Amino acid sequence: MVKFQVHKQKFVSLLLLAFSFFVPQISFAITSQTYSNTISVSIPDNNSAGATSQVSVSSIPSGAAITNFTYGVSIHHTYVGDLRVYIIAPDGTSETIWDNAGGSTDNIYLSGRTTSRFNGLDPNGIWKLKAVDNVSDDVGNIDFWAFKFDYSVTVTVPSINGVSANPNPVNVGVPVTISAQLSGSLPSGYSLKVTFHDGTNWLTTSDTMSAGSNNTYSYTRPQGITQAGSARLYKVEMFNSSGSVVATKQGSITVLEVISNHAPVLTLVTSPPLTIVQNQNFSLSLRATDSDNNLSTIQVNWGDGSNPTPVVQSAIGGQTYTFSHSYSSTGTKGWSARAYDNYSPIASSNQITGSISVTAPPRLCGLSISPYRYS
CATH class of the missing domain: 2.60.40.10 (Immunoglobulins)
Structure with a gap:
């Protein structure tokens, strides 16, 4: 088993370029790991239950850990000193981002703020922005919030223990199945592909193998091998999520020429x-x-x-x-x-x-x- 650390940079500064009470606008340098909720939520006046806006994260590989968290928030309120605002992680860890500050000032606009409070946490799950109005009279809404994060994940890459062809030997043109046995499960985003040799060169196309039980993968070549030979090579390669080969193993097939035999x-x-x-x-x-x-x-x-x-x-x-x-x-x-x-x-x-x-x-x-x- 080979282990290595992959650090994915998921940070893009959240920049609040413009804001309108009716149509809040926050522009980002967009990448795949920007999460947001643009649905306006009313904040109840003088109510400890407050208002909550949720964002679901589910696309991050298992075992990921946050290394940096960046957020932006837009809240309309006529007296921001009444408000306490929190970001709550899926495991319940919270960060207070506004604590009854600002007095009679209208509205809260936070952009490109960072925190290490969530470092080490799994980012997958339901994230919440909670706003509580502690004083009566003034009211408002959570208009918009968004966040990004860096994370690292440890990927365990299994080895290819063995490959086999069935049947072997096989007649020319008869379908043949290539199988591979791995030492463990294939990480998310990884794939196994098989490539055949034509006797002179490796073919330029590869075929993706399908997962079976007990960490086995297989691919059936319906047209079989078109040329006879005592050791026709094939190779099984493991590709990571970036498309790079991280493991390979070769095998060979004895391919028999089919001779047409006529009965006496x-x-x-x-x-x-x-x-x-x-x-x-x-x-x-x-x-x-x-x-x-x-x-x-x-x-x-x-x-x-x-x-x-x-x-x-x-x-x-x-x-x-x-x-x-x-x-x-x-x-x-x-x-x-x-x-x-x-x-x-x-x-x-x-x-x-x-x-x-x-x-x-x-x-x-x-x-x-x-x-x-x-x-």
Whole structure:
């Protein structure tokens, strides 16, 4: 974990350039940390409850502490000596900015006033300007008030513990997800981005990663990686709120080239017989072709529970192969044949199927006749 102090200068002097009772005007050199309330609030006469004007601050990072506070106030009243005016911080800390001073003078105009009373406080929350009229007869209004402040905040920057790609290896053009694991939560205003390398240079565009659970971040690249390679690089970078890189970690992906594999085609060269005698040889003539020239085997399953006929290793496409088998039992036997290539994953051809009726040898006068011998 790396810690460092960031001091943000939020001070711009509040300068009251002009004032009108009906339309109070206070002009500022505007920056993002100017807060104000321009709604007029009546101050009750001789009432300790007084009048309150509120301003909400919610945009400051958690852990911020005020280092300087500057304010401006415009109050219309016909006897300012009747008034006590306070600024109250969200935690209840108050600063008296007017304490029954000025006697019979009309109106209070304070501009560019500073105080250290609120130093060290968290600026987030409801700020209040309270005006109390302690004496009867004269009345008035809180017309306008505004404030600015400097603050410092301690930012804890987590480290990038690890990055990963899924799937890895991945085929060219297949979506891939890059993930990063942080040692802690990402500070407000910080971001994680992933950049890919094209094999020659880092791409000029980066993609923002989305937060997941347990301080994980991820980004899915829908188009995947467009070039094959054994170590395609990517990097995950952490950017602070100013856009500077404060941490980086690289990873690599194995990208596989996709080769189009076509299945073999198997054909029956001649029509086999439909009936044979038990123990007589039954033959099939088959031819296989493969447009990728990767033909490996042809396999026949005879359908009688015996092991399939041994495959023809490294079968040459276009040649005719004859497979023979004899059936030891009678009945109808369903046979099938397929061809296979040697690509990974293996592709198989169309399946050719058929059936053969196996009959018992004929008997004549007690003699059993077979195609091979007589008994």
